[in-house]
Amino acid sequence: MRDLTLPAQWRLALLLPALSLFAAFWLIPIAVLVRISAGGHFLATYADILTDARYVNSLWQTVLLSLLVTAATIVLSVIAGLFLTEHEFPGKRLLVSLLTLPLAFPGVVVGFMVIMLAGRQGLIGSISQALFGHKLVFAYSMSGLFLGYLYFSIPKIVLTVMAAAQSLDKSVAEAARSLGAGSWAVMRDVTLPALAPSLIASGAICFATSIGAFGTAFTLATDINVLPMTIYTEFTLNANLVTAAALSVILGVVTWAILMLARNAAGPATMAAGG
Template identity: 65%
Template sequence: MRDITFSRPLRGMMLAPAVAIFAAFWLLPMAALARISAGDGLAGYLAILTNARYLRSLATTLALAGGVTLTALALSLIAGLFLARRRFPGRHALIAMLTLPLAFPGVVVGFMVIMLAGRQGLLADAAAALFGHRVVFAYSLGGLFLGYLYFSIPRVILTLMAAAEKLDPALEEAARSLGASSWQVLRDVVLPALAPALAAASALCFATAVGAFGTAFTLATDINVLPMVIYTAFTLNADLLTAATLSLVLGAVTWLVLAWADGLDGQTVATGA
């Protein structure tokens, strides 16, 4: 097949829309945030970054996102491998149900958690009937974890299913013929082959959980996750300096995770894992 070549002016015209979108939705806003965050110089910047409240908020956000990522990977790996390799009646309906949360905005996810674990939720009613007191955790870190996990699992499952369907069954059959157990096949054949997909899925899940706002806005009444701190600083306190600085910190953390996943992807491919 002949390679299609384009003249330099035509290439420029084809790239112009992408460059314009990149500048409008990323470059210019990031430049504005950097300009605002540098308003008081380095001293003001360091004062915000060393503030104990903001550091606790960042630590809570990262711990929550990390826990959600690990849990989503564990659950989605099992479900993804099963759905990728089994054909049974109702499979497509089950996949559709598992991926349905992708259609819900964060506020709706938060409302669903309230209906499950809020003061008038199903779990509270069941606990009151069984034990005489209501169990409520929708507005705690546990409720936020549940909401984040709910909308993270579909993203991870779809990524792992797509990768699992491309695995060569002959490699697993060869390992079994050499006496490997099911656990050894999973550990030595399947997981290394899925490493790039696992890295991509974990980065996507972590980045989404770190920056999730709609669910946090609905549930985090007493939890200072970083998106809520930024929202409060910007809208309630009109503190643009703090909001811009924390936004850059949040963006930098997310970028580092995505860059790590991209580097890990390249390393696993290069080593033939």
């Protein structure tokens, strides 16, 4: 049988373009970012940031918001995804297409839509004014940002749930039902464990997207203290490149750590599929 293995020099030549792009667009910028963040006193710079209450609160609020968005997204997406997978009805394809529509919107547009819904002149404010005599306005707070992140996170996870659910072995669920298991028992003991690797992987991607999202936060930034906005403020308004770079490195490390935990829990193959 003919050996189709490429010589080492050819493998290196084929890898060279990818390695060049990796170095130019990731390795070198990250190295420069870390160098700037050192500010001549690497440990002192990070120690000052991690002991500053303003920066620490911004980090924790960002992480907490991203975790809440991820949890809510997974719950809603599992319900919607399983329903769409297991039921056929007129207009289903149109509905699935509409569910994926938010993927086409940039963060600024999503933020504007949250303002139209829950801003000072928004729909919710008009309804609450008519019913209770005062306007309910939360677009410019963490609640509004939560709503915006949820809006563009759900379509990704719904599609992942639908794809994973369609590949499940239906005979296992049917066997459980034949043994007397009810719908909730089948969901708890069969369906969700089978979907768990995909949910962990897609949840990690959802978290990473939320923790670093900027466009929606920028549009709604009135009473919002998340790390991307803090980095933007330090870089543009305060011209503090060292702090902005250090906060960017910290944000990247936190995101990388979450992705690595998810990879270990879900497996590298599933993690790649979830991305």
